[in-house]
Amino acid sequence: MTSPSDSLRSPAPTGLRSAPRVWTVAALLNAVADALQARFAAVTVQGELSGFSRAPSGHCYFSLKDDRAVEPALVRCAIFRRAAAMLDFQPRDGLLVEVRGRLAVYNARGDLQLVAEAMRPAGQGALYEQFLRLKARLEAEGLFDPSVKRSVPRHPASVGVVTSLKAAALRDVLSALARRAPHLRVVLYPASVQGTEAPGELVRAIGLADARAEVDTLIVCRGGGSLEDLWAFNDESVARAIAGCRLPVVVGVGHETDFTIADFVADLRAPTPTAAAELVAPLRDDCLATLQTLHEGLQRAVDRRVERESQRLDHATLRLARPAQVLSRMHREIDRLQQALAAAPGQRLQLARQREQHLAGRLERSRAVLQQGEARRLDALAARLQRAVLVCREARLGRLDALGARLESANPAQVLQRGYALLTDQRGEALTSIRAVQPGDTVHALLADGRLQAEVRGTSS
Numbered sequence: 001m002t003s004p005s006d007s008l009r010s011p012a013p014t015g016l017r018s019a020p021r022v023w024t025v026a027a028l029l030n031a032v033a034d035a036l037q038a039r040f041a042a043v044t045v046q047g048e049l050s051g052f053s054r055a056p057s058g059h060c061y062f063s064l065k066d067d068r069a070v071e072p073a074l075v076r077c078a079i080f081r082r083a084a085a086m087l088d089f090q091p092r093d094g095l096l097v098e099v100r101g102r103l104a105v106y107n108a109r110g111d112l113q114l115v116a117e118a119m120r121p122a123g124q125g126a127l128y129e130q131f132l133r134l135k136a137r138l139e140a141e142g143l144f145d146p147s148v149k150r151s152v153p154r155h156p157a158s159v160g161v162v163t164s165l166k167a168a169a170l171r172d173v174l175s176a177l178a179r180r181a182p183h184l185r186v187v188l189y190p191a192s193v194q195g196t197e198a199p200g201e202l203v204r205a206i207g208l209a210d211a212r213a214e215v216d217t218l219i220v221c222r223g224g225g226s227l228e229d230l231w232a233f234n235d236e237s238v239a240r241a242i243a244g245c246r247l248p249v250v251v252g253v254g255h256e257t258d259f260t261i262a263d264f265v266a267d268l269r270a271p272t273p274t275a276a277a278e279l280v281a282p283l284r285d286d287c288l289a290t291l292q293t294l295h296e297g298l299q300r301a302v303d304r305r306v307e308r309e310s311q312r313l314d315h316a317t318l319r320l321a322r323p324a325q326v327l328s329r330m331h332r333e334i335d336r337l338q339q340a341l342a343a344a345p346g347q348r349l350q351l352a353r354q355r356e357q358h359l360a361g362r363l364e365r366s367r368a369v370l371q372q373g374e375a376r377r378l379d380a381l382a383a384r385l386q387r388a389v390l391v392c393r394e395a396r397l398g399r400l401d402a403l404g405a406r407l408e409s410a411n412p413a414q415v416l417q418r419g420y421a422l423l424t425d426q427r428g429e430a431l432t433s434i435r436a437v438q439p440g441d442t443v444h445a446l447l448a449d450g451r452l453q454a455e456v457r458g459t460s461s
Contacts (some may be wrong), residue, residue: 026107033105036112044100045075045114046122051226052091060084062091063101064114077101079116089121092257093227094128097121127227131234134261138236143243143265150248152280155287156216158185160247161282162205164193169223169252169273173244176277181284187215193222198232206241206249218245220262221252221273233260242266252276416448422453434459 023031047064059079065074077099079087091097101116138144159177164171170188177184180439189209191201202220209218220242222233232238233253239261242249251262252270263269270276408414412422424432424444437443441456 025110029105029107029110036103036105040103042100042102042117043114044098046096046098047075049091049093049095049097050074050228052093054084060091064097074115076106077114077116079119083117087119091119094131095121108260127231131256131261133269134234134236134239135264138239138261138265152250152268153216153250155282156280157165158187158215160187160189160209160215160218162189162209162220163222163273164203165190165217167193167222169193169221172223172272172274173219173221173252173277176274177281180278181281181287182283184281185215193232194225194229195232199235199238202232202235202238203241204342206238206245210245210247213247215247218247218249218274219252219276219280220249220266221270221276222254223273224254224258230258230260233262235444236261238262239265250276250280267415308341318459389414413448422446434461 005199045064050065052060052062052065060079061077062079063074063076065072079099079101097119099114100118100123101114104115105111106113142148161170161173161174165188174186174289177186187209189205191205192198193202206218206220209215220233222230224230230253232430233251242251242262242265246269250268250270250274251266252273253260253262254272257270268279270279313344401456416422422445424446425431425436426442426444428444431437432444437456437459439456439458443454445452445454
């Protein structure tokens with residue numbers, strides 16, 4: 001029994017010249033598939049996800065790429081619905097994953113593909129790492145701060161579109177604008193949206209729109225694609241061009257799940273190019289309905305004002321229709337004013353006299369009250385003065401007694417009464433130290449009842 005790999009080998013030589021075997025395409029692909037399954041029963045491959053998509057059937061299709069090799073390598077992959085339902089994470093482009101499966105040949109195209117049976121994250125891919133680093137740096141600089149975002153006009157007169165002339169996004173945006181606001185003027189600033197030249201062309205197109213300042217709002221858009229397809233919108237120069245643009249910028253790149261650096265920098269992010277057009281251009285029918293409502297309200301206000309002014313005019317007309325009554329009323333008013341004027345001097349004089357009498361009475365009462373108050377005040381002051389004299393006299397007598405006692409206690413005669421004596425020398429000066437006398441000197445002693453004379457026999461300390 002021969003293995004599938006044996007069928008790929010050349011036939012053994014024989015003595016007879018045999019004709020070469022002719023393969024059909026299907027047989028060749030089946031033989032290659034058998035050989036792969038025999039050689040690679042089950043493999044685990046690590047690579048970066050690219051072009052991940054999920055079909056309505058639930059099957060997922062993607063590619064695994066390796067940019068770290070000398071030459072970039074890529075293998076197409078598929079994971080069927082049952083295995084895809086068991087994934088515990090959300091696959092996305094740029095994610096580094098490990099895929100376990102088997103190699104097979106897709107006969108419809110003759111492509112080598114890896115049929116995945118399981119997949120798990122292995123880290124972030126190189127492009128995704130670049131994306132995260134740039135996002136963190138620009139966010140630290142404040143380019144994502146909501147306070148620097150410009151407001152998008154609600155009713156623009158003109159809109160600019162930055163995208164490729166060949167992009168399906170351009171047709172989506174133009175059709176949405178034509179449907180919602182056919183009166184809107186659209187200016188196109190063409191630029192590539194994919195490839196190495198795309199970032200520079202996008203920067204130039206945004207700068208041109210900013211320099212011309214001929215539109216009210218600028219839309220930067222393109223359709224969906226893989227992370228590599230959308231990479232131009234993750235370029236730092238494009239992000240800074242959007243942030244530095246003086247026009248409000250609406251970015252609609254890819255699908256709802258796609259996020260680029262341009263989305264974070266933009267003044268307004270739209271999930272798709274069509275949504276960007278819908279955010280920029282209000283629906284014409286809604287605007288017309290609003291205008292109709294405003295027109296009806298204004299008309300009602302004008303009608304009410306006209307009705308009110310008509311009533312005022314009618315009232316004024318009725319008043320002008322009876323001038324005789326007006327003149328009669330004015331004559332009566334004049335007669336009343338003349339009578340009041342004639343009687344005014346007498347009334348004023350009478351009022352002045354009454355006021356004078358009233359003031360005189362108040363003055364007399366005030367004088368009496370003042371006199372009574374002064375008398376009471378003088379009596380009170382006299383009583384206070386008498387009490388103050390007595391208190392001062394008592395205080396002075398007490399102080400005098402205290403001073404007499406102190407003087408009496410300091411009297412030398414009182415000290416001599418207690419047995420003390422006052423010693424003086426022959427000149428009559430008081431002796432306060434034994435060094436002032438010598439043995440044999442004569443001293444005088446003053447006692448309480450007289451004086452005595454003594455001779456110094458000796459001194460001791």
